[in-house]
Amino acid sequence: MSVDDRQGPPSQSRRRLIQGLAALPLASLPMWGRAQAAQFPTAKVNTTKLAVTDTEVTVGQLHSSTGTMAISETGSIQAEQLAIDQINAMGGVLGRKIKVIKEDGASDWPTFAEKSKKLLVNDRVAAVFGCWTSASRKAVLPIFEKENGMLYYPTFYEGLEQSKNVIYTGQEATQQILYGLDWAASEKKAKTFFLVGSDYIWPRTSMKIGRKHIEGHLPAGSKVVGEEYYPLGSTNFNSLINKIKLAKPDCIFAAVVGGSNVAFYKQLKAAGVSSSKQFLLTISVTEDEVLGIGGDNMAGFYSSMKYFQSLDNPNNIAFVKAFKAKYGKDAVIGDVTQAAYLGPWLWKATVEKAGSFDVDKIAAASGGIDFKAAPEGEVKLHPNHHLWSTALIGQSMADGQFKVVSHSPQQIEPNPFPKGYQ
Numbered sequence: 001m002s003v004d005d006r007q008g009p010p011s012q013s014r015r016r017l018i019q020g021l022a023a024l025p026l027a028s029l030p031m032w033g034r035a036q037a038a039q040f041p042t043a044k045v046n047t048t049k050l051a052v053t054d055t056e057v058t059v060g061q062l063h064s065s066t067g068t069m070a071i072s073e074t075g076s077i078q079a080e081q082l083a084i085d086q087i088n089a090m091g092g093v094l095g096r097k098i099k100v101i102k103e104d105g106a107s108d109w110p111t112f113a114e115k116s117k118k119l120l121v122n123d124r125v126a127a128v129f130g131c132w133t134s135a136s137r138k139a140v141l142p143i144f145e146k147e148n149g150m151l152y153y154p155t156f157y158e159g160l161e162q163s164k165n166v167i168y169t170g171q172e173a174t175q176q177i178l179y180g181l182d183w184a185a186s187e188k189k190a191k192t193f194f195l196v197g198s199d200y201i202w203p204r205t206s207m208k209i210g211r212k213h214i215e216g217h218l219p220a221g222s223k224v225v226g227e228e229y230y231p232l233g234s235t236n237f238n239s240l241i242n243k244i245k246l247a248k249p250d251c252i253f254a255a256v257v258g259g260s261n262v263a264f265y266k267q268l269k270a271a272g273v274s275s276s277k278q279f280l281l282t283i284s285v286t287e288d289e290v291l292g293i294g295g296d297n298m299a300g301f302y303s304s305m306k307y308f309q310s311l312d313n314p315n316n317i318a319f320v321k322a323f324k325a326k327y328g329k330d331a332v333i334g335d336v337t338q339a340a341y342l343g344p345w346l347w348k349a350t351v352e353k354a355g356s357f358d359v360d361k362i363a364a365a366s367g368g369i370d371f372k373a374a375p376e377g378e379v380k381l382h383p384n385h386h387l388w389s390t391a392l393i394g395q396s397m398a399d400g401q402f403k404v405v406s407h408s409p410q411q412i413e414p415n416p417f418p419k420g421y422q
Contacts, residue, residue: 037095045356051124052357057096060119062130067107068233068258073132075288075337080129083344093348109139116140120147126357129343134202150359152343155336158205159416164363168386169339171306173209175412179391180304185218188279190250192225197255199229206255209421225249235263241271252280261289265297275300286334295400305335306389307376308402319375338375345371386414
């Protein structure tokens, strides 16, 4: 089942109508929305006592709106809300408007776990759109599996995971890390790599995968000449930069996350490590982070993602326009922000395919769901709950946007357990 163009970001001619619909009271939902609700009575579509009524379905948002990760997660909060507003303006899901309960994980993994339990056990939400770091996802995963909740997780991540209770709308390692390193070797002739990351599960596991690929799959002589990790929130990278200068790597391969990026890239520039002298490829910096880093401090470096705001296709043009209309002309959209936008749309399509809000039925119905109006281009859910994705390499520009310089010839099938990398 697909989400057709009528369910995607609205055209200008329809946006006024949709904005007006969004402001109407629940009783004034379009007649076809109420008819759909009548066609799917609550007793039929909600057999597990979720927060679903005849007129409303409650979902949760669980991101860091405070702390070091807020620089990255604020966009996800905004994109999910935009999608929900658009869906509500069209009559909701099975004729029910979506109500959102927002919780702040506060960049603290125990807090994520606590808030996820509240959303699932106390609030009985039908789905949760949330998390950013793998540490936060790992903290909540046992709770989602125990309480049988459904999490839509938007961030590129290390792979090596698959759960009935998670839909992964970002890339896994084969779609981002391996593609990026192959490009670095083939196009930039990089053979020596200095690995840098924040100190938690995603950067460490990503670099473990990266090291195996560099040493086992890139041209002979390729090697890692340095590997360093720094706690989340770190702001002093001067000793690291000195080590990089001494090692003289062909490529700095970076997975620094959150607010630490601001200090890292500013200090690189202050130390004279610019793109004219040093090739750097990151798997963690999007337009959201560049907004804090400053375009001048990132200019010329490269990022491996599946989405950039500059993508020139009708879906993305409409999405960017709607996002800026809601959040201001200076708002920017990064990879994870776009992936977060997909979550509510994919959930809506799956619920309607299953004819139910029950998690077991949604999990079973997820394989094959596609979203034709996705800003990155049409996406499709694999039975392993990951998305087929086109890999992109973007070069950071001084204005904070990215110029796409490479893309995979076709979408890459998700493979969260690549042989030889576990």
